[in-house]
């Protein structure tokens with residue numbers, strides 16, 4: 252019998268693994284099901300950092316902390332490893348009175364929309380997904396970003412709503428190749444037709460909601476013909492959707508693609524509203540899934556009060572005298588790389604990381620972090636109710652774990668077991684008690700001038716966020732007139748950068764696709780935060796082809812973004 256552990260990467264799937272000299276996937280685990288993914292393979296073969304001068308570096312950190320005013324210290328945690336013990340350092344810095352970077356580079360805008368409607372982001376039980384018979388994959392690259400979940404449901408019927416013809420779109424009975432950022436309108440128009448066709452779940456609406464008439468009124472504010480023009484869809488697309496969901500046990504798997512925008516909260520709330528009209532909540536089959544808060548229902552031992560916070564996407568590192576980074580490759584993962592890098596250069600940066608990353612170039616002290624193999628931890632899941640223990644499997648000398656560093660900085664830290672026991676059992680899990688519909692929506696969809704494109708920046712199968720990815724490619728539809736291998740410069744209001752072109756007929760002609768983790772992508776993105784949820788909005792700005800070959804026709808006012 253080998254030792255059981257879990258993959259620490261920030262995925263929808265939280266896979267169990269078995270270590271027996273090398274790694275195997277658990278045969279009987281609900282998700283890993285005997286298979287490991289390529290990213291886990293990359294993780295365990297990655298070159299990790301070690302430093303014989305670790306003790307000296309730790310002393311530098313300690314004395315820096317002592318000589319810096321607490322609020323001038325910034326703690327910034329990333330999602331390189333999502334084991335629960337990772338948060339202990341945030342607690343340590345909070346206790347010191349440091350400023351804590353809060354909010355999200357990920358799902359926060361959409362999450363705040365869901366919270367506004369139903370109180371908390373809670374996913375239905377995994378058994379509901381298995382019991383559903385029609386799955387709407389909405390802004391989620393299902394088979395790529397959660398291959399193990401996909402594997403469990405691959406024989407079901409799918410509808411995909413995505414501007415790209417993703418692998419799951421190609422397998423779907425209906426692919427709505429939606430124009431970016433128009434999902435709120437699609438959801439509203441579908442809700443309106445659902446009412447017209449009597450698809451609303453009256454018993455759900457009467458029991459759990461009070462203001463569904465407001466949502467109905469809101470959906471009627473949009474005239475069908477102009478809405479279809481804005482959506483760039485035909486009436487048939489909508490008819491097909493409604494025909495397919497009628498009488499089915501429907502699951503919505505909503506990804507973060509729909510909400511990388513300023514009004515991401517409202518967009519998700521409209522999608523959730525459509526789901527509520529169809530009565531997808533609180534049933535034994537179907538429901539709405541989003542990333543969710545995997546710590547929901549647990550008591551949190553890391554509960555130190557934050558004295559001061561700043562939203563992650565718009566942090567100005569230059570304003571702090573000491574920046575502590577934990578599992579966050581900010582020079583690549585955060586929006587507005589130019590601003591991020593300038594800020595890092597002006598501050599004293601301590602970077603705790605398992606691997607060499609882009610941010611190391613701008614770090615004054617790089618602390619080698621122990622990998623999941625060398626520390627005790629627990630992995631929770633976004634998708635299931637599982638709790639997987641991650642015991643220490645081997646020693647990694649000349650590196651330090653988050654727990655060990657917390658203990659080094661704070662004498663009052665208890666032993667590991669004390670913290671881990673909080674995550675060994677769920678205290679309570681909330682259910683949806685009341686659903687409040689959105690009753691007002693204003694989402695701005697920008698028109699494209701010549702040589703402008705909507706930026707789509709999704710995840711790649713070849714990496715995990717910034718980890719393992721080192722390419723510099725932008726994808727365009729072949730009809731855009733560019734050719735494989737062309738070098739182009741792309742610009743937004745924030746900045747510009749060069750990329751190599753690859754053509755791909757799976758895209759819309761009005762979109763430019765650059766994967767997360769691509770070297771220069773975040774030189775184009777804004778550090779402005781979402782209307783709610785303090786979230787990054789990586790797809791808010793359209794991109795323009797620059798250079799003498801491309802005429803400049805747009806007359807824009809740059810005011811809104813000047814300060815970002």
Ligand SMILES: Nc1nc2c(c(=O)[nH]1)N[C@H]1C(S)=C(S)[C@@H](COP(=O)(O)OP(=O)(O)OC[C@H]3O[C@@H](n4cnc5c(=O)[nH]c(N)nc54)[C@H](O)[C@@H]3O)O[C@H]1N2
Nearest residue numbers: 390391392396412431432506507508709710712714715716
């Ligand atoms: N292989 C791999 N797996 C991963 C990750 C990884 O980097 N690589 N990262 C992990 C993390 S941290 C996260 S948060 C999850 C995220 O996983 P997903 O939720 O799948 O997120 P994305 O890949 O960013 O985008 C999903 C899809 O949204 C589409 N999209 C973009 N804009 C729009 C729009 O306006 N409307 C609609 N309807 N669709 C749109 C994109 O084309 C894309 O196919 O994946 C996790 N899993």
Ligand SMILES: Nc1nc2c(c(=O)[nH]1)N[C@H]1C(S)=C(S)[C@@H](COP(=O)(O)OP(=O)(O)OC[C@H]3O[C@@H](n4cnc5c(=O)[nH]c(N)nc54)[C@H](O)[C@@H]3O)O[C@H]1N2
Nearest residue numbers: 329330331332357578580584603605606608620716717767
């Ligand atoms: N353009 C664009 N940008 C994006 C996105 C996008 O879709 N498009 N996606 C966003 C999303 S959803 C997310 S979640 C963020 C993620 O961005 P980040 O939070 O930066 O996460 P990663 O890139 O996965 O990993 C960061 C670093 O963590 C380190 N690490 C790994 N394991 C450990 C460990 O055990 N301990 C410590 N201390 N360090 C460790 C690795 O060396 C890695 O360099 O990126 C965001 N950035």
Ligand SMILES: [Mo]
Nearest residue numbers: 261356357358
């Ligand atoms: Mo994420």
